[in-house]
Amino acid sequence: MTPSLQVFLIVSAAVFSIGLLAALSRRHAIFILIGIEMMLAAANLNFIAFWRFNPQPKQPIGVMIALFAIAIAAAEAAVGLALVIAVYRHYRTTNVDQLDQLKG
């Protein structure tokens, strides 16, 4: 049995939904970042799968987009974790529910 494009997309959708679950339902800031990173990785899997199943692949467009997405995800992770550390220093907590100083 050779896997078709659909099963790759289904696995990618599963990983994306699990990342969304982690980002929406956990209250710890680092869990939210892990969820966002998982969603980005699932999107990359979609790009690579669509590139591979393209009937006439001329340029490696999907590979390029995945490479750029990985680089931007790395920058996002660095800034996000620095924010977590800065918030922890200031408030002594990383629970996003307690960071409500700007709430009206």
Add this chain to the structure above:
Amino acid sequence: MNGLAFILIAIVTVAAALAAATLRSLMHAALSFAVALVGIAAFFFLLGAEFVGLALVFIYIGAVAVLIVFTILLTRRDVGKTRGFKWGGAIVAAAVFGGLIWSILKTQSLAIVAPHMPGLTVKQIGATLMTTYVWPLLCVGVLLTAALIGALILVIEEKR
């Protein structure tokens, strides 16, 4: 492409992702996240994008996962206190998953098998990166520099 390898990698990836999203201990969740990323990289190898798979292993597992572990260790005093779990997020995630699966299974043009393709060499990737995509490449370089300087400024100790 091998069906058995696909099923094994899919099981490992989804199980590790679920563990990363639901485990209580933050450290265990971070390590499960690394395992899930290994699974994604294995999918890239299966799809013939070896360079991107290697880049994923280097950047995500070598840098991002280690960074997450360091952050957990630096903010560890807080870990025991945050046990909250919102079920609204689970409902939204399940709805998104259902919608995606429904649309994927309904689209008939997605049920295709991979065409035969010559392997993608690193030389080809480098040539494309340095000709067609040279401006995005430079922009990503500037973005990474700015992001890393910003991260440094954020975590620098304030003078009292």
